[in-house]
Amino acid sequence: MSDAVGAFSATLPELARGVYAWIQPDGSWFINNAGVITGPDGTVVIDTCTTAARTSAFLTAVARATDAQPVTNAVNTHPHADHTLGNCLLPESTTVIGHPDTRSAMLGETYLDSPPPFWNPPLPLDGLVARPPTLTCRGGLTLHTGDRVIELHHPGYTAHTTGDLIAWLPTERILFAGDLVFNRITPLALAGSLTGARRSLMWIRSFAPEIIVPGHGPVLTGAAQITRCLDDIDAYFAHVQDLADRGIRTGRQPLDMAAELDPAYRSWPDSERIALNLHRAYAEHGAAGFVFDRTAAFTDAMHLSGGPIPCCV
Numbered sequence: 001m002s003d004a005v006g007a008f009s010a011t012l013p014e015l016a017r018g019v020y021a022w023i024q025p026d027g028s029w030f031i032n033n034a035g036v037i038t039g040p041d042g043t044v045v046i047d048t049c050t051t052a053a054r055t056s057a058f059l060t061a062v063a064r065a066t067d068a069q070p071v072t073n074a075v076n077t078h079p080h081a082d083h084t085l086g087n088c089l090l091p092e093s094t095t096v097i098g099h100p101d102t103r104s105a106m107l108g109e110t111y112l113d114s115p116p117p118f119w120n121p122p123l124p125l126d127g128l129v130a131r132p133p134t135l136t137c138r139g140g141l142t143l144h145t146g147d148r149v150i151e152l153h154h155p156g157y158t159a160h161t162t163g164d165l166i167a168w169l170p171t172e173r174i175l176f177a178g179d180l181v182f183n184r185i186t187p188l189a190l191a192g193s194l195t196g197a198r199r200s201l202m203w204i205r206s207f208a209p210e211i212i213v214p215g216h217g218p219v220l221t222g223a224a225q226i227t228r229c230l231d232d233i234d235a236y237f238a239h240v241q242d243l244a245d246r247g248i249r250t251g252r253q254p255l256d257m258a259a260e261l262d263p264a265y266r267s268w269p270d271s272e273r274i275a276l277n278l279h280r281a282y283a284e285h286g287a288a289g290f291v292f293d294r295t296a297a298f299t300d301a302m303h304l305s306g307g308p309i310p311c312c313v
């Protein structure tokens, strides 16, 4: 099924028999992708969505495509709100799986109690309660459903977050990458490591996937598309690291260096993430006297946006 669903223009293309991607345009802030793997033993979903409305649209499309097979398991690729806040709309009987750091980050997150003022309009969080994973796996886990194998893998180091999991279907050679991969949208390593994020791209290549479902942006099909996208992400992060190195050497702040972002990246959605990525890079490169602070990073990103960051979730 690939018809647009509801008000969100999202689609649910079938990538292989019983394997779907929930693709939400335009993939910018809080507009994520998710996955669906279904068979005679039920359905596994990879991530949920940010809001109740978007998650309801997703689960309605899932039920329609799967003949309402029960959703037995949900995998969270990482703890961020866009991939996990909708967990609470899953059936009670669904087991939510994630890395232990995803569970602890969700338990410590304050989005629902005091939504951060970083976006315009503020996030519509009505009807949501935190529902972190109750089954955690540190290195990996294999799900067997019908005759299908779904492998969950952690890269072994911090990348987009400390608790990233990918879902890999070795028979179909489909890889659900979570936010280790952004396709034509500014990548983000605020909560992780630019070095690790770059390293994880090599790790993803090592699976030799034929299809990658990125955390944001269109599905990647075939070696040429995959290589180009992963190369683009790597080049972006390398550029950010270079800006951070020069900024640290010359005593300039992340916001000053954000002004030197290569114009080629300014047309990518969410380009103000350069400030967030620079804050992480400064901390990671051990800039003297620099203390990482999420609010300070977002304050710089909002400065680049001319106010709270526009989002259309």
Ligand SMILES: [Zn+2]
Pocket (backbone or CB within 6 Å): 032, 080, 082, 083, 179, 215, 216
């Ligand atoms: Zn995301």
